[in-house]
Amino acid sequence: MTILVAYSHTDEGAAALVHAARLSAKDALDLVVFDLDASSTADDGSIAPGHLPEGAVSDGQIVSWRGPDHQSQDAAGDLLDVAEQIGAYAIVVGVRRRSRVGKLILGSMAQKIIIDANVPVIAVKADQHER
Numbered sequence: 001m002t003i004l005v006a007y008s009h010t011d012e013g014a015a016a017l018v019h020a021a022r023l024s025a026k027d028a029l030d031l032v033v034f035d036l037d038a039s040s041t042a043d044d045g046s047i048a049p050g051h052l053p054e055g056a057v058s059d060g061q062i063v064s065w066r067g068p069d070h071q072s073q074d075a076a077g078d079l080l081d082v083a084e085q086i087g088a089y090a091i092v093v094g095v096r097r098r099s100r101v102g103k104l105i106l107g108s109m110a111q112k113i114i115i116d117a118n119v120p121v122i123a124v125k126a127d128q129h130e131r
Contacts, residue, residue, distance in 0.1 A: 002089055034078075077116075093122070
């Protein structure tokens, strides 16, 4: 089984990665990191990992990297496609607090993932991931 994490180079992304890595290590699950900020791919098509938060992934923990289709403008949709392709057991996504106006006006990638996913989605807040 596989845990898929929506990772961005933000506090919320770091919180999601730390939580997903802990879950995968605890339950001996594969970990796939979908790097929302990936700007380049390696020659083999894999995403080269960017700077990871210190201690996010245990030494020796196997992590696979994926990234959005650069032709697409829908990273959330790309992540959901990857979840289906790999048969993800769950998706972990970082979330942040938004104002009432922000909730009304602005769409949210996390919200789209939570609503459209066919597997459980674990939402992690950046300020609470270490508790």
